[in-house]
Amino acid sequence: MGHNPGFERLVEQRKSQVRECVPSEVMDRFERGEVFHFIDVREDHEVAQGYARGAIHKGRGILERDIEEMIPDKSAEIILYCGGGYRSALSAANLQEMGYTQVLSMAGGIKAWRQAGYPLEPDPAT
Numbered sequence: 001m002g003h004n005p006g007f008e009r010l011v012e013q014r015k016s017q018v019r020e021c022v023p024s025e026v027m028d029r030f031e032r033g034e035v036f037h038f039i040d041v042r043e044d045h046e047v048a049q050g051y052a053r054g055a056i057h058k059g060r061g062i063l064e065r066d067i068e069e070m071i072p073d074k075s076a077e078i079i080l081y082c083g084g085g086y087r088s089a090l091s092a093a094n095l096q097e098m099g100y101t102q103v104l105s106m107a108g109g110i111k112a113w114r115q116a117g118y119p120l121e122p123d124p125a126t
Contacts, residue, residue, distance in 0.1 A: 003086070011086045018092040020107040023116045026079055030054055036077035039063070041091050042110070046083060052110060053119035060087050064094050074099045081106035081113070 003011075029036060040051045041060040051057060058066060060082070071078065078100060080088040088105040095103045106112070114120070 007086075011089055014093040015089045015105070018089055018096065019104050020085070020089070021079060021104045022107050023113045023118055026052075026106060026113075027116075027118055034077075036079055037071055038079050039081070040110070041080050041082050041088055046110075050110075050120040050122055052081065052113050053121050055081070055121075060091050063091055064098065067095060067098065067100070071100075075101050077102040077104075079104045079106055082109045084109040084111050 026038065038052065038055040040047060040055045040057045041063055042051075042057075043059055043061075044057075047057050058070065063080075078092075078095065080091050080095075080103065082088040082091075085105060085107045086109075088109060092103045092105040108115075
C-alpha cells in the first residue's frame with residue numbers, strides 16, 4: 001500500500017526516535033517466558049481478521065487515553081504492532097513522550113508476523 005508523502009515523512013521521523021524489534025525477537029521473548037506487554041494498535045476491523053497470539057488489542061485511537069490505567073508502570077516493557085509498523089512507531093513515540101521508557105515498535109507489523117508463520121488468534125469478539 002502506498003502512503004501519502006506527508007505521512008511517510010512523519011513516520012520516518014518518529015521511527016528515528018523509537019526502538020524497533022522484529023517478530024522473531026518477540027517470539028524469542030515469549031519462548032523465554034519474559035514478561036512484557038504486547039499490544040495490537042490496529043483498528044477493530046483489522047483485529048477481526050486475527051491478531052498475534054499473546055497480544056492484547058488497544059486501538060491507536062484510544063491507546064494514549066487508556067495506557068496509564070492499563071500500564072501504570074512507566075518502566076514496563078511494551079511492544080506495539082500494527083499492520084506494517086507505521087502506526088505502531090507513531091504510538092511508540094507518543095508513549096515515550098508520556099514518560100514510558102521501554103517501548104518498542106515491531107517492524108513489519110502483523111504482516112511480518114504472518115509471513116514468519118507465527119501463531120494467530122481469532123477475533124476476540126467472536
